[in-house]
Amino acid sequence: MTTLLISPDGMLGRAFVEALGEGITGVSYPQIDLTKPETITAHLTPGVTRVINCSAYTDVDGAETNEALANAINGHGVEALAKRCREIGATLIHFGTDYVFDGNATKPYPVSAPLAPQGAYGRSKALGETLLRESGAQHLYVRTSWLYAPWAKNFVRTIASLAKTKSELKVVDDQRGRPTSAEHLARTTLALSERGKRGTWHVTDGGECSWFDFAREIVRLGGSSCVVHPCTTAEFPRPAKRPAYSVLDLAETESVLGAMPDWRENLASVMARLE
Numbered sequence: 001m002t003t004l005l006i007s008p009d010g011m012l013g014r015a016f017v018e019a020l021g022e023g024i025t026g027v028s029y030p031q032i033d034l035t036k037p038e039t040i041t042a043h044l045t046p047g048v049t050r051v052i053n054c055s056a057y058t059d060v061d062g063a064e065t066n067e068a069l070a071n072a073i074n075g076h077g078v079e080a081l082a083k084r085c086r087e088i089g090a091t092l093i094h095f096g097t098d099y100v101f102d103g104n105a106t107k108p109y110p111v112s113a114p115l116a117p118q119g120a121y122g123r124s125k126a127l128g129e130t131l132l133r134e135s136g137a138q139h140l141y142v143r144t145s146w147l148y149a150p151w152a153k154n155f156v157r158t159i160a161s162l163a164k165t166k167s168e169l170k171v172v173d174d175q176r177g178r179p180t181s182a183e184h185l186a187r188t189t190l191a192l193s194e195r196g197k198r199g200t201w202h203v204t205d206g207g208e209c210s211w212f213d214f215a216r217e218i219v220r221l222g223g224s225s226c227v228v229h230p231c232t233t234a235e236f237p238r239p240a241k242r243p244a245y246s247v248l249d250l251a252e253t254e255s256v257l258g259a260m261p262d263w264r265e266n267l268a269s270v271m272a273r274l275e
């Protein structure tokens, strides 16, 4: 199998480099630019049998004023990748988000739940998944949520860093989901790929929490005296609307691979290695 990893330097990309080993072939922006089809054709050449796409537009608030760019990368860029994969006979591994759902559910969203994104980032990712399915490319599409790692920009590093300089933090307690260690996601995706799984899957850490619960555990593990206070979304206004409830249902994944490790367990491992 010849694997091409797109964006080995992003948060998830680096987790794949670690999971696959240094021998992996990676290509980064701007050598590959999902808005420029000729750069896709240049790197996805015959002989590549598996493409792992870790590139994306991931600025949730920024997408509200840059929706065209978010759609170009997360929507039409993914379509171009998928069509090229079909031409060369490669399987495309691609990632989706919990932000494609409306957030009104009271039980975990199954893989087949209808898409109803609340913000521009979610809409761009929903476009990407629709175009991926329509492309006819062989694919493994993995929705995930609330990604964190010891590196890169993510909620864990943001809160751990704020807790060092602030005595108090306010964090929303009315948005619930499933945190996901990027390293766990990379390993679990490869396990699904190696079992020949295709189509749409959900992979997150086990358990669920609010952003407040998540922040409180980050601060506790960090050993800081910073006090985390719960607040409502209205008390912490942001440009993009986020789902109030975006727990992804893991039943199909767990039936193949067993129970996903609890988020507190994965978080403790990441906090011990925070860069």
Ligand SMILES: NC(=O)C1=CN([C@@H]2O[C@H](COP(=O)(O)OP(=O)(O)OC[C@H]3O[C@@H](n4cnc5c(N)ncnc54)[C@H](OP(=O)(O)O)[C@@H]3O)[C@@H](O)[C@H]2O)C=CC1
Pocket: 007, 009, 010, 011, 012, 013, 028, 029, 032, 033, 034, 035, 054, 055, 056, 057, 058, 073, 095, 096, 097, 098, 125, 144, 145, 146, 147, 148, 152
């Ligand atoms: N982060 C999260 O909480 C979640 C992420 N996901 C999904 O997981 C996947 C990985 O996310 P994550 O690792 O956080 O992403 P990152 O933002 O860490 O990395 C994205 C990468 O894409 C690159 N990139 C940006 N624009 C382009 C472009 N036009 N063409 C090619 N590459 C480009 C970036 O390069 P540069 O840095 O140079 O701009 C960066 O290396 C994405 O599909 C994301 O939607 C899903 C749920 C949660």
Ligand SMILES: Cc1cn([C@H]2C[C@H](O)[C@@H](COP(=O)(O)OP(=O)(O)O[C@H]3O[C@@H](C)C(=O)[C@@H](O)[C@H]3O)O2)c(=O)[nH]c1=O
Pocket: 058, 059, 060, 061, 097, 098, 099, 144, 145, 146, 147, 154, 155, 158, 159, 169, 170, 171, 172, 175, 211, 236, 238, 242
């Ligand atoms: C830093 C901070 C955030 N918050 C809130 C804002 C927001 O509602 C929530 C999450 O904050 P962030 O902006 O860091 O996370 P956000 O960018 O919304 O994270 C999302 O990223 C994209 C890419 C995804 O696909 C999603 O799964 C999800 O991980 O926490 C606080 O209440 N207090 C704080 O001090």
